[in-house]
Amino acid sequence: MVSDPRCPECAGKVSSTATWCMHCGVDFPSAIDADSGRPVQDRADQQADYDESVDDGSSDATTVGFLVAVFGLVTLPFVAPPNTLVLAAVAALAAGLFAARQPSLGEAFSRGGSALAVAPLALWSLALVLPGTGQLSLGSLLGPLAYAIVVSSVARAVG
Known part of the structure; x- marks a missing residue:
């Protein structure tokens, strides 16, 4: 199960499209997935890489x-x-x-x-x-x- 995206600084819940944390005010390029610790955008990129390798x-x-x-x-x-x-x-x-x-x-x-x-x-x-x-x-x-x-x-x- 995938958890909500979190701020990399304060670990507060944020939107996956957020560019800053409403809890601590830090700017970030992408939110962090609480399960994997990776930016949420990386998860979409990995799925695209997998889909491309399967199509290959x-x-x-x-x-x-x-x-x-x-x-x-x-x-x-x-x-x-x-x-x-x-x-x-x-x-x-x-x-x-x-x-x-x-x-x-x-x-x-x-x-x-x-x-x-x-x-x-x-x-x-x-x-x-x-x-x-x-x-x-x-x-x-x-x-x-x-x-x-x-x-x-x-x-x-x-x-």
Whole structure:
């Protein structure tokens, strides 16, 4: 909860737009917030700086990229074909990096999630031509298809 602005000299209550204290008569450039001890105008400037950084999206897109990569590292091995664990990890990290490079938070969720959604399908396609991945059946493609549908739906809804 934010307290009333106070005079920096006598700590008397003053208006946030006051230029002098009616209690002690001191002139001041801005009133002081009793909670933080900072001038009231600084609080508005900090909010503007925060809003600008959120609009920029750089740090938030990086966070989304990290979350996409972690989610992929945890979930992709369950839908990846046998003997492709390293490729699944690479695909998860690539989707996270792709999400982190997006210009806004919404695009990071949407495009990063879409990249992660197609990863198991790409892994199954690669498994068809890679030696040592075992016998693949059409029924074993149901898990990756379900994963792709769910992840892409969530990515579109969030982004």
